[in-house]
Amino acid sequence: MGSTVRQPARRVRDLLPDAPAGAVALTLDDGPHPTWTPRMLDVLRTHQVLATFCLVGDQARAHPALVRAILGAGHSVCNHTMTHPQPFSRRPRAQMRAEISRAQEAIVAAGGRSPRLFRAPGGDWSPDVLATADELGLIPLGWDVDPRDWSRPGEEAIVRALSVARAGDILLSHDGGGDRSQTVAALDRVLPALRARGCVFVAL
Ligand SMILES: [Zn+2]
Numbered sequence: 112m113g114s115t116v117r118q119p120a121r122r123v124r125d126l127l128p129d130a131p132a133g134a135v136a137l138t139l140d141d142g143p144h145p146t147w148t149p150r151m152l153d154v155l156r157t158h159q160v161l162a163t164f165c166l167v168g169d170q171a172r173a174h175p176a177l178v179r180a181i182l183g184a185g186h187s188v189c190n191h192t193m194t195h196p197q198p199f200s201r202r203p204r205a206q207m208r209a210e211i212s213r214a215q216e217a218i219v220a221a222g223g224r225s226p227r228l229f230r231a232p233g234g235d236w237s238p239d240v241l242a243t244a245d246e247l248g249l250i251p252l253g254w255d256v257d258p259r260d261w262s263r264p265g266e267e268a269i270v271r272a273l274s275v276a277r278a279g280d281i282l283l284s285h286d287g288g289g290d291r292s293q294t295v296a297a298l299d300r301v302l303p304a305l306r307a308r309g310c311v312f313v314a315l
Pocket residue numbers: 140141191195231232233
């Protein structure tokens with residue numbers, strides 16, 4: 112009998128059982144990015160929101176000061192592989208393992224904090240991906256609400272998609288991987304609106 116491979120966490124309380132009733136988690140993928148991560152940190156600080164940054168190892172290695180700025184502001188970090196290869200689930204197990212373990216080392220080297228969470232590139236989960244994360248002692252991190260901001264659907268579309276968030280949801284957005292001006296502008300509007308509805312943003 113092998114160990115039970117857990118499914119990716121999709122609810123805040125999968126990861127934080129004692130989270131407050133209105134807890135919502137914002138996750139930000141594909142950074143750190145020298146242009147967009149500082150702007151994202153400004154928006155989060157303005158609205159007093161804590162988030163979880165799913166870091167790409169190569170980016171963390173290139174921009175260690177940004178990793179320290181993320182951690183210094185009280186946010187948490189998640190392993191999002193070394194080079195973000197896609198489709199991730201089709202890679203050989205050895206490559207999956209190397210991508211995740213190298214990213215872990217790069218994030219620790221940059222920021223001194225060891226992520227406990229792992230998110231597959233593109234949310235591309237498979238039994239092999241889940242088993243590899245488990246072997247490396249990492250908890251798989253999914254999401255509930257996806258505004259597809261990476262496709263630049265427009266600020267309004269991102270605001271609309273994120274506005275459906277309810278207590279317990281994990282939200283996906285990006286601070287890397289391309290021009291994130293729409294995402295930054297949308298979050299600047301939607302974060303205070305969600306807080307006004309009782310959402311409490313927690314870092315995972
Ligand atoms: Zn990604």
